[in-house]
Amino acid sequence: MTDRHAGIIVPIFSLRSEEGWGIGELPDIAIVARWMEQAALDRLMCLPLGTMPEGGQTSPYAAVSTLAIDPLYVRVGGLPDFVAAGGTASLSAGANAAIDEARHAPSVRHDLVWQAKREALGLAFARFLEHEWRRDTSRAGALREYAARQACWLDDYALFLALRERHGSVSWRQWPSPLAGRDAEALAAARDELGEPVLYHQWTQWIADEQWQQARDAARRHGVAIVGDLPFVAGGDSPEVWARPDEYLLDVSAGVPPDAFSATGQDWGLPTYNWPVIAAGGYEWQRQRGGRMRELFDGLRVDHVIGLFRTYGRPASGDPYFTPAEEADQIAQGRTILGILAGSGLDLIAEDLGAVPDFLQGVLADLRVPGCKVMRWERLWAEPGAPFIDPAEYAELSAAMTGTHDTEPLAVWWRTCSDDDRRAWMLVLDGEVPIELPGWSDELRDRMLACAYRAGSAELYMLVQDVFGWPDRINVPGTVGPENWTWVLPWPVERLLDDPLAIDRAHLLRDLARQHARVPRAAPSSGAE
DSSP, rough: OOOOOOOOEEGGGGOOSSSSSSSSSSSSSHHHHHHHHHHTTEEEOOOOOOOOOSSOOOOGGGOOOOOOOGGGGGGGGGHHHHTTTTTGGOHHHHHHHHHHHHHHHSSOOOHHHHHHHHHHHHHHHHIIIIIIIIIOOHHHHHHHHHHHHHHHHHHHHHHHHHHHHHHTOGGGGSSSSHHTTOOHHHHHHHHTTTHHHHHHHHHHHHHHHHHHHHHHHHHHHHHEEEEEEEEEOSSSSSSSHOOGGGGGEEEEEEEEOOOOBTTTTTEEEEEEHHHHHHTTSSSSHHHHHHHHHHOOOOOOEEEHHHHHHEEEEESSSSSEEEEESHHHHHHHHHHHHHOOOOOOOOOOOOOOOSSSOTHHHHHHHTTTTTTTEEGGBBBBBSSTTTOOOOGGOOOOOOOEESOTTTTTOHHHHHHSOOHHHHHHHHHHHHOOOOOOOOOOOHHHHHHHHHHHTTTSSSEEEEHHHHHHOOOSSSOOOOOSSTTTTTOHHHHHHGGGGHHHHHHHHHHHHHHHHHHTTTTOOOOOOOOOO
């Protein structure tokens, strides 16, 4: 019998703790994993961890790097170098005020967190540089070993950020041509000139990786596997694109064609892959990326999986087009790339939502990669008002979901969906439609969760908001504003262990796991061998 799993979807930034500085931090995962063990949850799906640019952009899908860990998630207060430098007492009044305000803000204040952590990390690094690096201590050796092991991506990452800072955060395409074009002599000179800033960015990744691996080990001890999220493509202003510009069509913007969700399609403003060049190079970066993801995660949600088969590009002039153009080439390419990711030892979930070609499901089935079943979108036929498919009928090779980071939680969806949709769902829940449709309630919340647990899918993922019945949203697609990517739990993560509601939720989920054979069997194995 195939193991059946249950997990929650929650961004790391939402897991704010009592000790943190106003944003979820890497060590907070250990506390969440303790509650998850009590709830018989064995999967934690988070959003991308990549370093985000300063200056207002907060979407983890628009990170400067898809391979790094954002230093915003580092718990600075416990760093030995920061403690030795005097801790928060050594910070400016402005940084301490930012910490206090961020801790009490109703949502994540990325600007305040960055203000405080940038200063704190700078002080900690200066202390490390003086007392560890220049004295060539064992900790200096550990950083040197880490940088050598991660050189295939870290060298470009650290130099890119140092150069970006030197040039006022403008795009690398506006740098002097020797640097933009990666002239070997210019790069060597820049590494010499920017030695300390380059080392700083290597150091931040080293301490982030240490905290991440400690948190991941703690989660593993509680039987929790961490599932990452692989953004489809890196941003144009990223070390990945700067290092391999020939592997991208920089004047062709990636997106999706018109479909039932958008009459005009979507333009993401991201570069399009130059697939022929990538294939000729043996998909080297895809292999490196898969290896890096395996070091960080136990499983991986592959965002916009159809884009790995065929990418929809919008050129600066002319009509949009798919690349590759022919279906046979698309299938061969997608099989190759998914095979590379699966070959890294990761359990994959394919984000196959929206309009996709008929061949995709067959390929995913052949490769034994589950697709997504978002309950409110699974209907017997593709028309508004069509009956919903009972989750019990979902294929075993699938991942049932109560929602995604882009959807409203169930509480809001139920209140805003049509009466026809509510009737259709009551038919799934009760086998008949009541005379009076129920409003949202704790009872209905738990009945929807029970319905999700009985899904035929081997994998089940629930927004943490749906577990508690909260109405708060993570992101509203197509909008930019302070309400996106800033939601945090209504109380510190420590409350998960003693709050009556959190205890009640854990008991309910454990009971549902037992009823529907989703009780964890064993802790996940280590990912970084």
